[in-house]
Amino acid sequence: MKINRHYLELQQSYLFTMIGRKVAEYQKAHPDNRVIRLGIGDVTLPLCPAVVEALEKASAEMGVKETFRGYGPEQGYDFLKEAIAGYYAEKGVELALDEIFVSDGAKSDVGNILDLFDADNTVLVPDPVYPVYVDTNTMAGRKVIFADANAENGFLPMPDESVDADIIYICSPNNPTGAVYNHAQLKAWVDYAKAHDAVILFDSAYECFVVDETLPRSIYEIEGAKEVAIEFCSFSKTAGFTGTRCGYTIVPKALVREGVALNGLWLRRQTTKFNGVPYIVQRGAAAVFSKEGRQQTMANIDYYRENAKILADTLDRLGIRYTGGKNSPYIWMECPSGMKSWEFFDYLLENAEVVGTPGAGFGENGEGYFRLTAFNDHENTREAAARIEKLLGK
């Protein structure tokens, strides 16, 4: 028996382990002090009442023979796919129901989609990056190359015609940099993909944070994108579903490679290796799109946006350069005084008792940068911002 030896090539990530250890040691040495965490990538507000009500109602239905649901369609129930199609229609994107695949989250699908591609493809990934893009390709033995995201390009790398990539990852609004591509920039990527016969894997998990109406929230707002892109989205950040698990993937029927529609391949993959999302969870997700659900989830997003604004305003006053914070829950700041990422982490922990995430943990280009998030509560965020301002404003 031969194991998949590509697993042995994976890098161990010590980022969050190391953060946890450093914070624990600091707390142990200073047991009475209050450390504030702005490193959290998870939501903290509870599910909104409309969603909870739908979950409870669906749970009760499952206990009654007449309304019980067994195996559902692997691709998701129509009631949810129709709601998702309606959400896209508001962005001016028309989708057929069989172009929408309900999943247990973007993380699963971003990894599983790779089943559809040969190992012999070159994968282009931005640096810094969400580590899962690299790891899932390493596991399959694909060649991974990087596109530099840095201060010069506003952390929005543009296509390089001299580079030949087959599979391209784009995450916008970006994790970890918070940077957001505009229409013209995404159009350049769509054109590149067309010219190079490449496929774009577009991660729009943070689209709900976009407030600037001139910025695209779906790659399909770009003409021709349906012929080159698969889009992954999720209820995790939109509606606090990080522990409730529901997302969706769009595979347009116009996306054809080597004469084969990827929509049909993905349908075959999902019907063979997946059995659908719990009926209860799909009812909860559908409630996100009800009138009450929209209002309530938007109020939660506004809450996080206000946190982002508190942090962004603080950095503005300090004259520190950053991306994100406006159309993203992430603020990607330059470490002050030329400090390195981990150096600034220690400095901030020891002198302001605030925890963030060292940018170096997301790739080489992250060195010298630091990520703050908007997912803590108002009180903590305000207090952390005040401490940062006091420390760095000296």
Place this chain on the structure above:
Amino acid sequence: MKINRHYLELQQSYLFTMIGRKVAEYQKAHPDNRVIRLGIGDVTLPLCPAVVEALEKASAEMGVKETFRGYGPEQGYDFLKEAIAGYYAEKGVELALDEIFVSDGAKSDVGNILDLFDADNTVLVPDPVYPVYVDTNTMAGRKVIFADANAENGFLPMPDESVDADIIYICSPNNPTGAVYNHAQLKAWVDYAKAHDAVILFDSAYECFVVDETLPRSIYEIEGAKEVAIEFCSFSKTAGFTGTRCGYTIVPKALVREGVALNGLWLRRQTTKFNGVPYIVQRGAAAVFSKEGRQQTMANIDYYRENAKILADTLDRLGIRYTGGKNSPYIWMECPSGMKSWEFFDYLLENAEVVGTPGAGFGENGEGYFRLTAFNDHENTREAAARIEKLLGK
């Protein structure tokens, strides 16, 4: 961009499509007649009250900031893993909590586990078989060979020392044949796997139907199995979770190949390409193991067992040979009068208005056989059995 061309080698399965079409045509021609379906592979009884209560309680918790849960451990919450470990302890199997991986169902894991193995492995699959075992390996380009299950071996193929297999699928109680391996037979497979450095993928999805206490319900009841086998199980048939989605996979730490522990590889796979099962669903699954949950789910399984007995007793009286029906919800019968599978399907539909599943749809060795299931209700099962007896007893 190169697609994974192995997808083009997949056979299209027309089994359930064809059944659906034939039944629809018959119903259209005979609109007033009542066709009874004994082809159902899905449960029909609702979730038990203990589970529904847990789902509702967890849903409510998710709406309150203090009890809200975001990202959970990808491998599942300890409260559920502890309950599963307790269930195994009753079978005499000791498991460490980090050998248990909670998943969204056995179908996902049976497919996803293949990520851990090189494409260059030979896969041994019984014939007839659950089609997913073959399709998931075809997608990855692995060589698939078959072990004949037939009347001669009681649909329980035994290892052939002259065959060199690296990955071996065993499903016991079996879908579709209902046949169950005993300890000695499973021991022979464990010994074969050891001698050939193979890994057994043991699908125990129907273990809860085993009433004969001399039969194993887990492969780990066999000495040495932890060094050769991964086990997949599910709440689908145990507690009616087919639409609620929860299962678990056991990867013992003693299972090492090429010097690498598969437990660590699977942990890496799941933490990279999966984000856990909904908290709500894990609470529902844990309730299956409560005192009330055990009583209530066992009552449901007894209900299905009674259906199986009605069908088995009918076939006994008719002198028709079959496997299953006693420790399995499936009854795998020989078609009478030497009829072929589809011939008998048509005969039964037209003359008794009963629908089953042609065995030929599960593999070459299924030709001449027919699958009945115990998942309809008592009234329909009794009526169908009476119609079958009247027709075939002539």
